[in-house]
Amino acid sequence: MQIDTPQVLFKNRHLGRPATFDEYRAGGGYEALMASVGKRAPDALLQIVLASDLRGRGGAGFPAGRKWQGIPAGYAGPRYVVVNTDEMEPGTFKDRVLVNADPHLVIEGIILCAYAVSATEGICFIRPSYESDAVLLEREAQVARDHGLLGKNILGTDFSFDLHVHRSAGRYICGEATAQIRAISGVRPNPRKGGPRTSVKGLWDCPTIVNNLETLANLPGIIQNGPDWFKSLARSATGAGTKLYSVSGRVARPGCFELPIGATLREIIFEHAGGMQPGRTFKAVLPGGASTAYLPQSLLDLEMDFDPMRKAGQRLGTASLMVFDQDTCLVGATLSLIEFFARESCGWCTPCREGIPYVRELLRRIEGGQGTEDDLAMLRDMIPVLQRAYCAFAPGAAEPVIGLLTHFEDEVRRHIAERRCPFGNPPPAMRGKACGTRPIRFGPTPCPEDQCPI
Amino acid sequence: MSLPPELVQELRRLTAVAHPREAAVDVMYALQRHYGYLCDEAVHYAAGALGMTPLELESLATFYDYIYRRPVGRYVIHVCDSVVCWMFHQDSIFDHLCRTLGVPPGGTTDDGLFTVLPAACIGNCHNAPTMLINGRFYDRLTPGRIEAILAELREGAEEPARCK
Numbered sequence: 001m002q003i004d005t006p007q008v009l010f011k012n013r014h015l016g017r018p019a020t021f022d023e024y025r026a027g028g029g030y031e032a033l034m035a036s037v038g039k040r041a042p043d044a045l046l047q048i049v050l051a052s053d054l055r056g057r058g059g060a061g062f063p064a065g066r067k068w069q070g071i072p073a074g075y076a077g078p079r080y081v082v083v084n085t086d087e088m089e090p091g092t093f094k095d096r097v098l099v100n101a102d103p104h105l106v107i108e109g110i111i112l113c114a115y116a117v118s119a120t121e122g123i124c125f126i127r128p129s130y131e132s133d134a135v136l137l138e139r140e141a142q143v144a145r146d147h148g149l150l151g152k153n154i155l156g157t158d159f160s161f162d163l164h165v166h167r168s169a170g171r172y173i174c175g176e177a178t179a180q181i182r183a184i185s186g187v188r189p190n191p192r193k194g195g196p197r198t199s200v201k202g203l204w205d206c207p208t209i210v211n212n213l214e215t216l217a218n219l220p221g222i223i224q225n226g227p228d229w230f231k232s233l234a235r236s237a238t239g240a241g242t243k244l245y246s247v248s249g250r251v252a253r254p255g256c257f258e259l260p261i262g263a264t265l266r267e268i269i270f271e272h273a274g275g276m277q278p279g280r281t282f283k284a285v286l287p288g289g290a291s292t293a294y295l296p297q298s299l300l301d302l303e304m305d306f307d308p309m310r311k312a313g314q315r316l317g318t319a320s321l322m323v324f325d326q327d328t329c330l331v332g333a334t335l336s337l338i339e340f341f342a343r344e345s346c347g348w349c350t351p352c353r354e355g356i357p358y359v360r361e362l363l364r365r366i367e368g369g370q371g372t373e374d375d376l377a378m379l380r381d382m383i384p385v386l387q388r389a390y391c392a393f394a395p396g397a398a399e400p401v402i403g404l405l406t407h408f409e410d411e412v413r414r415h416i417a418e419r420r421c422p423f424g425n426p427p428p429a430m431r432g433k434a435c436g437t438r439p440i441r442f443g444p445t446p447c448p449e450d451q452c453p454i
Numbered sequence: 455m456s457l458p459p460e461l462v463q464e465l466r467r468l469t470a471v472a473h474p475r476e477a478a479v480d481v482m483y484a485l486q487r488h489y490g491y492l493c494d495e496a497v498h499y500a501a502g503a504l505g506m507t508p509l510e511l512e513s514l515a516t517f518y519d520y521i522y523r524r525p526v527g528r529y530v531i532h533v534c535d536s537v538v539c540w541m542f543h544q545d546s547i548f549d550h551l552c553r554t555l556g557v558p559p560g561g562t563t564d565d566g567l568f569t570v571l572p573a574a575c576i577g578n579c580h581n582a583p584t585m586l587i588n589g590r591f592y593d594r595l596t597p598g599r600i601e602a603i604l605a606e607l608r609e610g611a612e613e614p615a616r617c618k
Contacts, residue, residue, distance in 0.1 A: 091537070
């Protein structure tokens, strides 16, 4: 593991296990909390966070301080903090690594956020495959409670705040802020279209701040060392802080790396992740999860930060790099992504519920060697349809298709011209992924309709 | 069939909060652990405990992919088929499991031990290809490793987690 750049969020990762309360305290942990609660006004914290330019790490990059400012001034009644640990974006595993490295850093960040917005209750929303994180956070929150840092009258002041874990039962859409709030409310989690922001009317109709777990974990450092220190951590001109980059795919050393925000794709892939696996050549990378576009070799010098990526017409997303090599069919990969989106769509609005399966059908035709020029044109026409959905789900699904058509149109055309997948993939099965598995190496699987629970 | 008193007590504890509906998923998990899956009886019981209509609860139960509305095996194998894992196996691990166990996707083996289901990215991409059984990740799968895992689970007497 390379450590020549400042490790702020991962400072205790070298332990190879979750840092204990005492270890976190020994490294200056909870100092920011003790210097804030009862000693500084909540608004002073908000001003520090605003000045630090901390932006949401969950994908959208909305400034955290501005989100908090959305709570109506003088609102009397409960306010909530929801910590988004759903992390269902394919390719993303940073929050899991972070919680398992330093749970108290996360807890301190949550309490600081709660103090800044005067919240009384925090809910940590955790997906089912992260059950060990849920157990860990519950255990360590109890340790914090025993030390008087959570619960009633924190540090002897009149600030009371408690944190509990909400276990989810799956589904990608639960990562969307309004859907997540509905999930916690015990309602079918469709995203909400329009209406007031969650900071005005969220959980149980009260002001609710929904922030990604990594965003909140930045707070102790910002409060302790100030906004200028935080901005100085970044490498890009407009960025602030460090970022956790998850790297997976055909690289030699896949993993999660904490680097200054604004590190280039080339640096992340070829220095920190050890370059490509032996015998593999780079072809494309999805820079920020499934909802971003493929980037070819020529764009590897892009800085991985919100503004530089946006200027280049790309999205930082969750900064999860998925690296594809020359032997992987990108039409097949896009089909796999679209299968994911089609299955995970909540079905609430038409462009998403109907549009994504249609895109899937077009990609299946092309991948199966049945595609025509018309299918390619139709694929292009479907992009604006997907972009008209209620939430960011379907527009996200359009991104890899846009990337495919922008940078790898030749590959799509080869499928059409050769009437087969040039990488030798067999035609996709036509009955939906769960029921129609592909006869690659082991032969097809029978699926009587009446036994299929999907 | 009446529920064991400990479970009734746990359900009471889960729903004795300011907003009982928040406990909907926890209640479904608790009943799922007891029955092995969320049967119709469990849906009605959960709806009553949460002050919801059975239809409202059904709309949740059928939405989530870790709530099983049909009988499943003792171990539910969630095979990740999202793009990073796909890159490594192109769905052949899923086929391989179904063939090895002799079940269709979603079906349960005759001995009632295993059910195979596809899963959206489970957040373990640096160890691709990967699957989730009984709340535990299994990394860097190969046909040989899958054999070993299945053999180990057949031998083991571990209580199934039923996704907590």
